[in-house]
Amino acid sequence: MAPVPPDQGSSAPDGIPAETTVALDGKHGCIARARQLTGDFLTRVQRLDGATVSARAMDLSQLVVSELVTNALRYAPGPVLLQLRITGSAVEIVVWDSDPVLPSPHAPDPTRVGRHGLEIVRAVAEDFDVMREPVGKRIVARLGLTDRP
Structure with missing residues (x-):
């Protein structure tokens, strides 16, 4: 199966590309490609709305x-499926799989x-959730766009 190109993101009323989704x-x-999409998405958020996205938030995302x-x-x-969403002052990273x-x-x-990935994600995310879906599961990690004082 060929990758589905990412959408261009829907826009929130204030012009922020509120989300983008890609099938991998x-x-x-x-x-x-998923990392690049993430960087491009957050850069677009900065450029179109002037939102602050710290270098740390970019790297951690x-x-x-x-x-x-x-x-x-x-x-x-x-x-x-990878979905990136802006929710207030955070980015939600949503990954769906069929298991x-x-x-x-x-x-x-x-x-x-090895096998430290989930530990890392839970350590850096402000919020982390796993939900069973009718098919598979969805994992959501929420990271702040700016550095905490």
């Missing part, structure tokens, strides 16, 4: 997207190699 097929380069998309592609068959099994974090273990 798991082929070579799609995780990098791309990290969270990378971790969530990687996990979805690793553990679920079929395509993955109904909810992820369970591993106990922290500094000797474990």
Whole structure:
């Protein structure tokens, strides 16, 4: 299945591209593409509305997207949907996959190699939620657009 091009984002009344969605097929380069889409989306939010998006928020958003998309592609068959939404002063990163099994974090273990993605996401997100869907599950991570004082 070929990747579906991202939409151009719907606009909120104040002109912010409120959201964008892309289907990822798991082929070579799609995780990098998801990170690039995230950076492009947040840059568009800055340019069109003058919204403040800190360098830290930009970096962490791309990290969270990378971790969530990687996990979805690793553990679920079929395509993955990535949605980015601006909600107030935060970006919501939503990843849907077809596997109904909810992820369970591993106990922290500094000797474990790999499988730290969910720990990382939960540590940097302001809010984190996992919901079972009629097909699969949806994971939502919310990150502030600006650095906290």
